[in-house]
Amino acid sequence: MKVKLATHYGFCFGVKRAIKIAEEHKNSATMGPLIHNQKEIDRLKKDFNVDLYSTIEEAQKQDTVIIRTHGIPKNDLKKLKENNTKVINATCPxxxxxxxxxxxxxxxxxxxxxxxxxxxxxxxxxxxxxxxxxxxxxxxxxxxxxxxxxxxxxxxxxxxxxxxxxxxxxxxxxxxxxxxxxxxxCDATFENQAATRELSGTVDIMIVIGGKNSSNTKQLFNISEENCVSHLIEDESELDDSWFINKTVCGVTAGASTPDWIIQKVIEKIEKL
Structure with missing residues (x-):
């Protein structure tokens, strides 16, 4: 199976910045999921002990709390600061x-x-x-x-x-x-969408990689689906051999919260088909 990768895909500037911040602050916690990719969140927890808080009440005094890339409501941010929590703002610019x-x-x-x-x-x-x-x-x-x-x-x-x-x-x-x-x-969003639109018009099938709850990934899937048979997956385990019957060229793109290591595993599995 021949694989073509979109010219623009994967981690955007804001996500790269947030991941770097999280890796630099071990034993911290993020307020809400840092990005919309559970696999990457699991990696940060395993390798850097970056926990996940779902509510403001979970944050204790002296905790280091990283604000998610999507940001949080103004009053929640105010409460964190008033609670003497060390706030690291990873909200995308x-x-x-x-x-x-x-x-x-x-x-x-x-x-x-x-x-x-x-x-x-x-x-x-x-x-x-x-x-x-x-x-x-x-x-x-x-x-x-x-x-x-x-x-x-x-x-x-x-x-x-x-x-x-x-x-x-x-x-x-x-x-x-x-x-x-x-x-x-975001310019990166526009570039990813344009690249997906162009690629999906030249292949037999498209694989869009990203979190099922990711808005930008859903947008890529919707664009791709307009031009060819498309499938949205979170990682290589969701690939189905039957999708590729009578297909010769597969296009691949990924949402802004999808790390390169997941994209590479997907490509490697498709190429073996």
């Missing part, structure tokens, strides 16, 4: 940007529209910095919104597709006199 935009625009009396998923940890964190904040997953949700202010500012979850964000923006600018638009979609 591309995530802190929309946090600050929402904070500043809210001070200037703008209603905020976030293009994203309301239950995603990144969106929960960004939302906490605003006053009148509305999270919309699609343009269909916009007509039901009632805004507190007559000025609108928009940001997007960093892993969303730019084309769909444009649909949100176009809907708003036709209906409101002042709309401030901030492009907060």
């Amino acid at each position: 591309f995530v802190t940007t929309p946090q600050q935009i929402v904070k500043n625009m809210s001070k200037d009396k703008y209603s905020i529209v976030i293009f994203g998923d309301d239950d995603h940890p990144e969106v929960k964190g960004v939302k906490s910095y605003g006053d009148d904040v509305h999270v919309v997953p699609s343009p269909d949700e916009l007509d039901n919104l009632i805004f507190k202010y007559d000025k609108i500012a928009t940001v997007a979850q960093t892993t969303k597709q730019k084309e769909k964000y444009l649909d949100i923006i176009n809907h708003l600018i036709l209906r409101y006199k002042e709309v401030r638009v901030f492009n907060t979609i």
Whole structure:
């Protein structure tokens, strides 16, 4: 089986930075999963004794707590600092940007529209910095919104597709006199999506590697599925030989939280088929 790897894939800048921070702070804990990849979280626990806290209450005084790449709500961060916890902020800089935009625009009396998923940890964190904040997953949700202010500012979850964000923006600018638009979609996300779109149009089958709860991995899978038979897996153990019957060329891409060691194991197993 011939394997083609996407030109852009895997760990983004923010994830690499967070992993490095965790490795440098042994015997610490992360507030929420550091990244959306359980295998990598297990490795950090095994090799560096980096634990995982699910609630603020688990953090004790003098603990070293690392803030996840997706960030946490503003009040949770405040509580950690007030508890004399040593806080190491590994929030991706591309995530802190929309946090600050929402904070500043809210001070200037703008209603905020976030293009994203309301239950995603990144969106929960960004939302906490605003006053009148509305999270919309699609343009269909916009007509039901009632805004507190007559000025609108928009940001997007960093892993969303730019084309769909444009649909949100176009809907708003036709209906409101002042709309401030901030492009907060991560460049690495856009590059990975473009590379996946290009590769999936040239192969017989695509394998997308990443956490099943990872938004950016799901986006890659959705894009790939538009062009060819595609499968989303977390590691090589999920590969099924039957997928590759009568297939000669397999494309591989990976989400931004997928480490190279997992990608390599997947490629090696496919090449042996």
